[in-house]
Amino acid sequence: MSLAAPDRRLDQALEDVTRLLEKHRVLTTFTHRHEGPKRDLLEQLQQRQNLTELHARVNPLHPADLAHVLERLVPEERLLIWQQLEDRQRGEVLLEVSSAVREALMEATSHERLIAATSHLDADDLAYLADALPEDVLRTASRQLDAGERSWLDQSRALGKNAVAGLMSPEVVFIRDDQTVDDALVHLRQRGELPPQTDRLFVVDARNVLKGSLPLQALLLTDPLQPAAAITSTDEVVFRLDDDGEEAAQAFERYNLISAPVVDDRNKLLGRLTVEAVMDFNRLLAERRALERAGLRGEEDLFASTWASARNRWPWLCVNLVTAFIASRVIGAFEGTIQQLVALAALMPIVASIGGNTGNQTVAVVIRGLALNQFEGSNTRYLIYKELMVSLLNGLMWGGIMGLFAWSIYGKLALGAVMMGAMILNLLLAAMVGIAVPLYLDRAGRDPAQGASVLLTFATDSCGFFFFLGLAKLFLV
């Protein structure tokens, strides 16, 4: 038994692979230098031997570990390893790597090799890869499935990866409700092996309608002569194909599920959802959101080409240039005022930036409330009232401090007062926009974490400049 913590195992694998790659690099450079008539058979042999060693080191690795190694390599080294893999292992690795790396690997692989790599995969693995695989590869690879699995594959592609259909697996162990516990045990022993993450068998009637489920624990602990129906637990969380993946994930967490049945409109058993699929889904979702929050399309390979990375960042850059340009025109409208009192130019970014920062705090609190489904008609009003009070308090206090600074630096009491007034106004605006924007985006069915921050910063920048320069124009010049 390996008692080493998993990370030590991984580190060892990465270290070995890096060493072999380094050796390969040295050998290749050396061979190139002696190219031509002088090229030595011995060097070629050495190089081949090194590749064999690499082959022997990487193929027995767990696909998840191998994926981890590949993610950390620059593109050319990654391909070198990829070429050393056996077809079966390639298929498993494709399931584990990030989508950006997957794309890169698939681009460098012929359709024939892709078919060889994927034709041993089962239905839910193929469903997972379906969007990434070329159509002809998917068609050929899915020939080994039975008709039911193929039709499920089509259905799950149609409903998309964010629905339960895209997360479930059709591989499910069930028994009939008229069987006894002993029948069930015989049935299981005949099967010989259960799919991973099987904590329960599903119980169906003659028409395949779900009647409940039978935990393996109960099977182990019960008198074998009892009818299965007697120990079938009926208090089930049951999903449908079009249930939202995120809500399903929440239910898994709330009720500590390992697996749960998926049924159609007439309660017929279609498959099951496992905690493994749910955890993968949660992680991918979190990663995608973290990148999207910074305006990056779903996934970007850390080692993607310059050109691909640059293009990936354009849409966001463009949006930001437009909002910054508009804020700049707000200032442009007050150029006369700034000309008369140039201190305004130095102080105005403070007002804008504090508005943006506190507004983003409100956004974070509201988004968390939305994620926990905490919003109800009556408490929204309470929240708006509270956030406005917080802003007023902070505006008076920190606006006052900044006003004192402005007064002491420029020796103008009125300038300090304008500073404080503008900060209070901008903080109040930030609170309102910070509540309204995520709530609006959520109601419009969009992800509030995505657009909220851009819209908020746009509002607090433009209005921050406007409040400050407007008050200055009224009272100072």
Next chain:
Amino acid sequence: MSLAAPDRRLDQALEDVTRLLEKHRVLTTFTHRHEGPKRDLLEQLQQRQNLTELHARVNPLHPADLAHVLERLVPEERLLIWQQLEDRQRGEVLLEVSSAVREALMEATSHERLIAATSHLDADDLAYLADALPEDVLRTASRQLDAGERSWLDQSRALGKNAVAGLMSPEVVFIRDDQTVDDALVHLRQRGELPPQTDRLFVVDARNVLKGSLPLQALLLTDPLQPAAAITSTDEVVFRLDDDGEEAAQAFERYNLISAPVVDDRNKLLGRLTVEAVMDFNRLLAERRALERAGLRGEEDLFASTWASARNRWPWLCVNLVTAFIASRVIGAFEGTIQQLVALAALMPIVASIGGNTGNQTVAVVIRGLALNQFEGSNTRYLIYKELMVSLLNGLMWGGIMGLFAWSIYGKLALGAVMMGAMILNLLLAAMVGIAVPLYLDRAGRDPAQGASVLLTFATDSCGFFFFLGLAKLFLV
């Protein structure tokens, strides 16, 4: 069997509770209006009957659902429900609510009632609540534990919640390696019930040293007369008390575990880690990070008081005021230049803001790379080179476009050129800072997602103003 999706069940509960609370509000108001001699026995009875109904509706709810309902209520309604709960249910609810709501509920409860609520909890539940419970409550509630559990509780508190010690449960089912499968089955039937999320029994020798584990599946499928050792699987992921919780969570995901053993330095079995604990840990971590990224302390109750919320936001506000103030002083140094060409005041925020936005994209990519452990000596150089190239490309292109705008609005070709030059410089700086800051924070053992954005924005603001106004001073005025 309830075939309703879990969310519909929750919505129903919330709706019922809200209706009863509404009725309570009406009755209370009505009673108050008639206070004094006119106070009517009938009204009191109605009110009491309504509370009984509330009591009957909320107590049978699943604690997780009840927690969900409580999270959505304003403080006074929340307390009203809390008062209707039975002691046992209260203890379960404390385990499920967010820490901010937990604090509020515990503040409103006497120590005696807290003891009654928590004294039926098992060791790992008490460990989970340990930091929140008053010392005397914890001491009294842990009296029901046996000596081993109590000593484990102390140990787990000492190592903290982010280590495996804080996530594991000492409740573990094990058998001896000299038993047969049949012995194991008899042992299980005697126990009568297995803890939730038990997918395997652990196999230990006479000295309690872990030998491997025995999946329930194998128990079901194997000939009962075999020795347990024959079907014990030995390729285990094994954790130690001080292993990092986040790394453990990654291992659960990578190897699709349901439960895994936790051992001490001499490989003696101490307990197990379950996928349930891992999922809870992942969620809490993600939530805490999302709030901390906006500069909010771990958790903020959406319905906390104005004063508590305001104070929670001060540290961040203060940091931001300081950085904004310094950036403002950079501008202050160029007041003479701005006086001569006031267009600079309107254009400078564009340079600063684009630098911040693209830098945050680099930060997001680097943080993701760090989370996936993708950084190695050699590929960091590749990444720096690539990000600088991306910035140069974007600077030339979008800086060029902004330069054209500046030229066309103000009719000065040189102003456009200064704009473009400053944007290129600031984007290059943003790329360097965007890589360096998260890598540095990570190496210093801090969370890169937390401080990176503040430091970056500080750099791109101050330097953006400096590049733009500096170039303008050199070439324009």
